[in-house]
Amino acid sequence: MSGKAPLGNYRTLTRKSGLPLWADVMVRVGFVLGLVGMAIAVHWFDREGLKDNYDGHISFLDIVYFTMISITTTGYGDIVPVTETARMFDALVVTPIRVFVVLIFLGTAYNFVLQKSWNRWRMKILQRNLTGHIVVIGFGVSGSEAVKELIGRGQNPRQIVVIDSGDDNLENAEKLGCNVLNADATRDQTLVSVRVRQAKSVIVSAGRDDTSILIVLTVRHLAPNVPISVVVRASDNELLARQAGANNVINPVNFAGFLLAGTCHGEHISEYMSDLATVKGRVMLRERVVSKDEIGKPLRGRENAVGLRVYRGEKAYGFWEPEAGSLQAGDTIVEIIPNVDTL
CATH class of the missing domain: 1.10.287.70 (Helix Hairpins)
Structure with a gap:
């Protein structure tokens, strides 16, 4: 898909007006x-x-x-x-x-x-002309929390498009300032209407694993290079979601289990994990590409940041591994930084 489709080919987005x-x-x-x-x-x-x-x-x-x-x-x-x-x-x-x-x-x-x-x-x-936006498919509990967290991290809600078939969910999304579309996200035309190929990323939380995986397949078919994150609730479906084309597969049930297990080995582990996960915490995780002045320097030892992992090509290296001792151009790093908004 290239170029701009005629206006008549789109299902129209809506956005909440300022006054009822x-x-x-x-x-x-x-x-x-x-x-x-x-x-x-x-x-x-x-x-x-x-x-x-x-x-x-x-x-x-x-x-x-x-x-x-x-x-x-x-x-x-x-x-x-x-x-x-x-x-x-x-x-x-x-x-x-x-x-x-x-x-x-x-x-x-x-x-x-x-x-x-x-x-x-x-x-x-x-x-x-929509480009560089985030498409959120499904505005239930997980989808709505994801949108709120995105906005809390500074994402402009006008650059978020929510697709859902529930009027109440769409009304809540409109209240946050998002663009909304009442449609079936498993259909190609729906995803073309929100210009999924030009999107920055896609979040899928359809409520059912089979529906979410089908949506992932459809998105990947239309947008081969767009990052896709999907929520699945059955462990057996995690591999299927990755095979369908998802870059990130989130299992909230497993994650909750990890946090619960962590409390058995330390009362502060789950608290710190939650602190890292939300923009409201005292610290936050950040992923970014290394800057020019960081090339050749080690991942650890930088001021006001704790380097955790280096992604180089298709491989990931921990801070303790020799490869993390000298950063290279094009490396992507994951680090913990203080959240200045909460200090």
């Missing part, structure tokens, strides 16, 4: 009623400046009628301002109110008639 629909309507209605109420009040207190050519008497209903007619039209001439004060109020206040009301009506028509089409077109444009 009902709140937007109430704000507009309240503003119009406030303007009309102000005009009615001034006309009532200055009713001596008005003349009724019909019966010569100005009642409160006449004031309401005259105000509404003045705001919505230019008037019929049956009730007219006769004093300078009344005329100046109509000229300098009622006329601008008429303009504001018309603009509010036009704005409302735009929001509820035109804006939906405009937003769909705008999201299609953004979608067509």
Whole structure:
């Protein structure tokens, strides 16, 4: 897949608007009623400046009628301002109110008639140019926690696309500022719609191992080079997930077992492991490519960082191995660093 597909070929992403629909309507209605109420009040207190050519008497209903007619039209001439004060109020206040009301009506028509089409077109444009984003498939417990952790680590939620078939899950994802798509992620067209080939990485947490593995196969078919992380719950399926093309396979059941076993050999081991895993901890794991000034230096002994492992080509070397004694260009290192946000 190369180039840009036509806009019509995409299933459209959505993103939460800044204000709920009902709140937007109430704000507009309240503003119009406030303007009309102000005009009615001034006309009532200055009713001596008005003349009724019909019966010569100005009642409160006449004031309401005259105000509404003045705001919505230019008037019929049956009730007219006769004093300078009344005329100046109509000229300098009622006329601008008429303009504001018309603009509010036009704005409302735009929001509820035109804006939906405009937003769909705008999201299609953004979608067509989407690149370097993270696709999260499944927004259940694991998927939602992953997104929250990503945002906590500084990931822009506008660069996260969530695919799920549950309206409640998608609503929660929208509240975080993510782009969402209600679709079946096992279908090629769904993944093409979120430009999976241009994604930075893909996280799969579909809730069922068979579904997750099928999604991994589909993603790998469409995006041969995109890193894929998947959650599986049965140990027997870990190998299948890797064979399907997953780069990282996470088994939360096994991980919980590791933490529980660790507590039997030291009360602080599981605490430190949890500290490393979350952005809220005092320390955090970081993976990065070595810089130029680090070439030739050992993995250990650097200030404010504890080097753990070097990835060189297809092999990994621990800090105690001779290969970690001299870093090379292109090496990837995993290290522990202090979390400055929590110190």
